[in-house]
Amino acid sequence: MSSTINFEHGALISGRKGRYSGVLDAFIDESKASHKNSVQIEIIIRVFFRDAWNNSKVNIDNKGKSKWTDTNGVTHWVELAPWPKGKLHNWSKRFVSNTKKFWDGKLWLKTPKAYKKFNLQTKGYVYRPNVWCRFTLESVQSRNLAHYDIDVAYIKDKDDFFRSHxxxxxxxxxxxxxxxxxxxxxxxxxxxxxxxxxxAYDDVPGYPDDAMGRGTKINTLHAKPWQAACAWLTGTKRSQWIPANSFQKPKRLRKA
Ligand SMILES: [Zn+2]
Structure with missing residues (x-):
């Protein structure tokens, strides 16, 4: 097996099409696939974190307070300040490592029978590996390199908050x-x-404690972006890639 990334499937680079969701790069990496290991599909998102203090859209009055209206229409006043030197950088590092760890490698996709390009021969047999869903979040230093630019507000009082969006x-x-x-x-x-x-935040029956609701857990409904990327990159339908929340070992098909 090759030790380099196989670009047979190309890379999906959506760039900066939209502002709010689903803008990402993705590629398929077959280099780690074997009779025991999966093909990997990796989603990559690059974010430029900015100090909200410098953003005129974040409405800051001359006492350093910001007024904002939450999704329920309630107005809040929160005392902001510029980020102390180096602190936003440290915050970004914590954010990136925490969220990458949470979303990376938790889901798998079962390769459809009809899709044969992942099949590999080893140890006298032909195997069909499944797909491991990987995730990388990168913090970058310029808007031009980012899929998203996100303002982060430094709040003076550690007990104060406003709801992020x-x-x-x-x-x-x-x-x-x-x-x-x-x-x-x-x-x-x-x-x-x-x-x-x-x-909107209510759990779907059968998928309790959903991290996209009020909960903390990843479930197979969250495989959608990887299914979509897999479908685009392989020219198949996304519904053919059945998600799973545990490792799916390669299927031994026949003698080589
Ligand atoms: Zn939300």
Missing amino acids: SVLYDSNDKQKTWRHEVGHLIGLAHPSAGNNSAH
């Missing part, structure tokens, strides 16, 4: 919020997004 985070957000927001960046909606907003 897609492109404005705050320094006091909890890790649970970070993981949820990165789910949106990957392209995931709330579990019941079709319903009105009061119920």
